[in-house]
Every structure is written in structure tokens, then in C-alpha cells.
Amino acid sequence: MLAYTLRRIAQAVPILLLVSLISFGIMQLVPGDPAAVLAGPNATPDELVHLRQTLGLDKSLLTQIMIFYGNLFQGDLGYSIILGEPVLKVVIERSPISISLAIYSLILTIVFGLFIGVVAAMKHNRWIDQVAMAFALIGVSVPNFWLGLVMIVLFSVHLGWLPTGGYVPFFEDPIGWFLAATMPALSLALMQIGLLARLTRSTMLEVLGQDYIRTARAKGASEPRVIIKHAMSNVLIPVVTVLGMILSVLLSGSVIVETIFAVPGIGALLGNAILGRDYPMIQGGLIFVAAVLLILNIAVDVLYAWLDPRVRVQ
Amino acid sequence: MQTEPILRVEGLRTTFSGDEGTAVAVDDVSFDVNAGEIVGLIGESGSGKSVTALAIMGLLPKDTARVTAERILFDGHDLVRASEREMRRLRGRAIGMIFQEPMSSLNPVLKIGDQLIEPIRIHERISHRAAFDRGVELLSKVGIPSPIQRMNDYPHQLSGGMRQRVMIAIALSCSPKLLLADEPTTALDVTIQAQLLDLLLEIQSETKMAIVLITHSMGVIAECADKVVVMYSGRIAEQGPVTEIFDRPGHPYTKGLMQCTPELTGNPRRLTTIPGSLPSLSALPPGCRFAPRCGLALPTCEAGRPPMIGLRGTHASACIRADELVAAAAQPEEADA
Ligand SMILES: Nc1ncnc2c1ncn2[C@@H]1O[C@H](COP(=O)(O)OP(=O)(O)OP(=O)(O)O)[C@@H](O)[C@H]1O
Ligand code: SF4
Ligand SMILES: [Mg+2]
Numbered sequence: 064m065l066a067y068t069l070r071r072i073a074q075a076v077p078i079l080l081l082v083s084l085i086s087f088g089i090m091q092l093v094p095g096d097p098a099a100v101l102a103g104p105n106a107t108p109d110e111l112v113h114l115r116q117t118l119g120l121d122k123s124l125l126t127q128i129m130i131f132y133g134n135l136f137q138g139d140l141g142y143s144i145i146l147g148e149p150v151l152k153v154v155i156e157r158s159p160i161s162i163s164l165a166i167y168s169l170i171l172t173i174v175f176g177l178f179i180g181v182v183a184a185m186k187h188n189r190w191i192d193q194v195a196m197a198f199a200l201i202g203v204s205v206p207n208f209w210l211g212l213v214m215i216v217l218f219s220v221h222l223g224w225l226p227t228g229g230y231v232p233f234f235e236d237p238i239g240w241f242l243a244a245t246m247p248a249l250s251l252a253l254m255q256i257g258l259l260a261r262l263t264r265s266t267m268l269e270v271l272g273q274d275y276i277r278t279a280r281a282k283g284a285s286e287p288r289v290i291i292k293h294a295m296s297n298v299l300i301p302v303v304t305v306l307g308m309i310l311s312v313l314l315s316g317s318v319i320v321e322t323i324f325a326v327p328g329i330g331a332l333l334g335n336a337i338l339g340r341d342y343p344m345i346q347g348g349l350i351f352v353a354a355v356l357l358i359l360n361i362a363v364d365v366l367y368a369w370l371d372p373r374v375r376v377q
Numbered sequence: 378m379q380t381e382p383i384l385r386v387e388g389l390r391t392t393f394s395g396d397e398g399t400a401v402a403v404d405d406v407s408f409d410v411n412a413g414e415i416v417g418l419i420g421e422s423g424s425g426k427s428v429t430a431l432a433i434m435g436l437l438p439k440d441t442a443r444v445t446a447e448r449i450l451f452d453g454h455d456l457v458r459a460s461e462r463e464m465r466r467l468r469g470r471a472i473g474m475i476f477q478e479p480m481s482s483l484n485p486v487l488k489i490g491d492q493l494i495e496p497i498r499i500h501e502r503i504s505h506r507a508a509f510d511r512g513v514e515l516l517s518k519v520g521i522p523s524p525i526q527r528m529n530d531y532p533h534q535l536s537g538g539m540r541q542r543v544m545i546a547i548a549l550s551c552s553p554k555l556l557l558a559d560e561p562t563t564a565l566d567v568t569i570q571a572q573l574l575d576l577l578l579e580i581q582s583e584t585k586m587a588i589v590l591i592t593h594s595m596g597v598i599a600e601c602a603d604k605v606v607v608m609y610s611g612r613i614a615e616q617g618p619v620t621e622i623f624d625r626p627g628h629p630y631t632k633g634l635m636q637c638t639p640e641l642t643g644n645p646r647r648l649t650t651i652p653g654s655l656p657s658l659s660a661l662p663p664g665c666r667f668a669p670r671c672g673l674a675l676p677t678c679e680a681g682r683p684p685m686i687g688l689r690g691t692h693a694s695a696c697i698r699a700d701e702l703v704a705a706a707a708q709p710e711e712a713d714a
Contacts, residue, residue, distance in 0.1 A: 275485070278547070281436060285499075
């Protein structure tokens, strides 16, 4: 297990290097002079020269790469042009907001996705199954920004139950956090709930047809025991393998959802950085998000190996 | 030996509904199993042996299978009319079952020990510790070396033969009165087959439980069973005491099965196979289902279902020429050139 974990971490290093190289390349790929694009049409030549210097664009490509990585290894992601603050500092300030939102929507996804999928499989081909799968299909088809807007209109504007957005730190006011985060988390999660429910249902149906389930029944096991002890332990293995993908989608979806709900997280930060062509911010934000995703995916792989004795015990 | 049957199956019928309509997999099957007796259930692949056993256990899929019977009496319970709750109390405790597929019948993510002591934990009020000790004892009884370590293993760490031994231990864990053994050795290689059959016989002579032993092989029947039920295409072709049927087979299909078995003919050159194959469930012949493959078929065989003809004692055959066959078998056989 330990060796496996270390190996997975070692495999992540080249991926991270590649991602950072790509994010470095973004600046190079901007057509024309990035400084000119950044500074806008009314910039004076002096301003352009100054901007090139701060961005390091006046040096050779190789020197730029060396400086970029030199800074990166020291934890220096550069200065945000819009905010005028170190990128790392901003990212560290904003990330708990996005991570708590992602965890909340992940919990919603797992709880509802598994529950709906299991119930649908147990009531296979009955009306509950059909209703559940219709719901899952709607969940998969509805874009998250549309769902977010509809929820704001319904729950905030008409019913006045929930705030239209914003963010309250969890440890200062858990209830306020919960009220503010529920709609963003739901609009992020709905599609994933639909996907997970469908995956859970089909996996559960397959598992329920296996010989070892018949063996469990032949022992006199009750239906809850068959489902929870014998079937779920096998269903969870493929489900865990998609958790990494679900997390990636939840984090990348946060760019739009955080903007709609005015949540000041990494997603909104990146969204604004893209609109404002804040290249250091985009670069730093991308590297940070990639690092978080890699860590989470490693965690998911290790969890998978731990759940399946055929991988864990050789 | 007691003569009161522990299991009495009367008029068992099982149908499966699918996309192409309804298929009758088991049609009017009746037989008795006395306490302490080994009954062999034989027939080629697809003849309905597993379906019969699963119907008795109430383990066929509820959404596609329909099981009816006049009665399936087991130890005072009518299994066709029993509630699911009543069935759950019998399964794993009074009736044990071993399946055809040792490789896939154990849960891949649970420890052998957990799976082994599960019936004990379900049916008896006993501590985990005590159940574990009984598990270790069961594993050594079925011939698994270093049983304490094996309790903590996972199925993929064991060979097919070892897994089937574990399945036997699971089936025996609550000392059932009846064991349904569905081809417990077919999937394993020959030496292991013989070892496992010996193990089953040894345990049976100790516990005196009744066994329904499902098999493809007349050799296994000859070695193990007291009574034999021959199934063909969902129906019983012939049944009776093993010695009686081996001496005087009353059905051409049984004769054919015996001639397919080198251990019985003693002469590998005379080994024959029965030409043709089982009829499809969607196109069953109207009369005797064996007629398309039967060398003795008469026009009347196709007219209607041949009735069960009672022969000597409990011996009975569903062939209109049963009496002739038995009489011919009584004559000393003419030597072949
Ligand atoms: N769940 C099911 N759904 C539909 N048909 C089934 C099902 N189970 C069995 N059958 C059909 O019932 C018939 C009898 O099958 P069964 O498994 O009892 O044969 P068997 O005698 O045990 O054969 P084998 O020696 O290969 O195990 C076959 O035609 C099979 O296709
Ligand atoms: S009834 Fe006729 S076809 Fe059927 S086994 Fe007897 S002789 Fe053959
Ligand atoms: Mg079978």
C-alpha cells in the first residue's frame, strides 16, 4: 500500500511539470505582444516597456523558462496584475472557499447519487426506478448555470428562503455558510448526482446478478444484509474510480457557478483573471488547481486500492 | 435408515418469462429424498437440474421466474407457499447449498472467515469469537491447511478447489438436514474432483444429512448415490434405486448415459455418445421429448407425453417401452463380435 501510494505520487510529478509548462506557454501563445494586449490600445511606449520588464518578456525564452521554474520551486507564482498582490497569497486566501464548496457538493453527489442509484436498482423496472432515472436524465441534461439562475429566482427572489449568493466563512457562522452554499453546491452537484445515480444503478444491477449474491441469499441473509454487506462493498469500487473525475468537474464547474452566486472562490478568481487577461493569475491559478486535482486523484486511487482486496492484497 | 422423506417434491414446474415469451424449464418434476440418503440428479447440460435445486431453495430471480408445485415438503414446511421470512430461516441453516461455480460464488471483497461464519452469525445467537472458532474447525474439517491464516485470506488468494472446500464448509456450517450440491466438482480438475467427492461422502457418513447431488456423470452416481433421478429437457425420464437402474435401465436415455461412461462399460471402445442435442425450450416436441434422438422411438411416442410407468419397487420410467427394456436387460447380454 505504501509503495503504491509513493509510486502514484512519483507519477504525479511529471504531470505537474507538464501542466506548469502549459500554463507558462499560455503567455507565449497570445498572438502578438502579450504586453500590448495586456496594456490595451491606449498604453504609452514607456508603459509597454515597463510591463514587459515586470512580466520578464524582454528576456530570451530559455531565460524566461528558467526564471519561471526557479520562482515556482520557491513557491513564487508571481504578482497578480489586477489585484497587485502575490498570486500564491490570493490563491491561498480564496481556496478554502472553493474547497468547502466542492466538498459540500461532493457530499451531496455521493449521498443522493448512491441513494437514488441503489433504490432504482432495488426497484428495477418499477415506477420508482423510472422516476429516479427520469430525474437522473434531467440532472445530466440541465446546464449548471441555468439551474443556478432558476434556483436564485425561485428560492431567493420569490420565496426569499436563501440568499442569492455571497459567502460566509464556515467557522464564523456555520448556518450562514450552509444557507449561502446550498444553492451553489446543488447547481454544481446536480449533473454529477445524475451521472452517479446512473452508474450506481447499472453497477448494482450487475452485482446483484453475480453468483456471490446468490450465495449470500443461500445463507439466509436478509435483503438489507445482501444489499449493504455483499452488494455495496462491490458497487463502491467502480464508484470510487469516478470520484476523481467528479471532483475535477466540480472544481472546473466552479468558475461559472461561483460567478453566478458571487462566491469569492478560486473559480470566480480565475474567471475574472481570464476576463481581465491577468496572465500571472491565470498561470498560478491553473498550477494550483492542477496540484489540488492531482492530490485528490491520488487520494482516490489509494482509496480504490484499499477498497479492493484484489489490488490491496497480492 | 428412515423411510420418511425429508424432502418431497410434487409437480414442480418452473417457467421463465423473457423477450421471446415464456419458457418451461422444469415441467412436472416429482421426487422424494429420505433422511440420510444421497439422491443423484443427473441429466445433460440444460436439462433443468440447477433450476430444480434453486426452485427448492426459492433462489430463482423473482422478476422472471415463476415456480409452482403441488407441494415441496421439507421437514414440515411447504416451501412453495412459505413466506420469504420462513425461507430465510431455512436457508443456510436447515438446507445448505453448494454451487456449480466455485470461482465466482465467493464475494471477492470479503474475507473467507467473514463469509464462512456468516450463516452461523445469522442463524445462531453466538459471539463472534465462538463463531470464528467454529469457522476454523470447519475449515480444517474440509481439509484446508493452516485454517487460522486462511480465515483472514480473500477468495482470490485460494485455488478453485480450495474455494469449493470453503463453499462446502459454508454449506455445512449450521449442520443442515439437507444439502443441495449442484455439480460441486464439475469446474475442477479430475484429481480434485475425486478428493472433493470423497470429502462429501466422508462428511455425509458422519452427519447423516441427506444430499441431492447434481452431476453430469453416471460414474459419480454409481460411486455416491443411493437413488437416482434422471432428468431430460425439464422432465424426469426415469428414477429409482441406483442398483436397480444400473442393472435394469428402463429408459433409452438412461441407457445412453451409461454407455457414455467409460467406468461403467469397462470398455473404452464401446463408448458411445447420444447423437443430437436437447430440444430448445421454445420448440419442445409434443410427445416424448427424447423421441427425436431415440433409437427405439415409435410413432405413438410423438402422440403424447409418455406416462410414468411403475417398475419394480420405486423404480419408474417415462418411456412407453420401459417394460420391454427392463425385460431385455434381465436377459444375459449377447456378446458383441
Ligand atoms: N434465470 C434464467 N432465466 C431464463 N432461463 C433460464 C434461467 N436459468 C436457467 N434457464 C434455462 O433453464 C434451462 C435449464 O437450465 P439449468 O441451469 O437448470 O440446466 P442444468 O441442468 O443445471 O445444466 P448444467 O448442467 O449446464 O448446469 C436452460 O434452458 C436454461 O437456459
Ligand atoms: S417413449 Fe418412445 S421416444 Fe421416448 S424414450 Fe421411450 S421409446 Fe424413446
Ligand atoms: Mg446447472
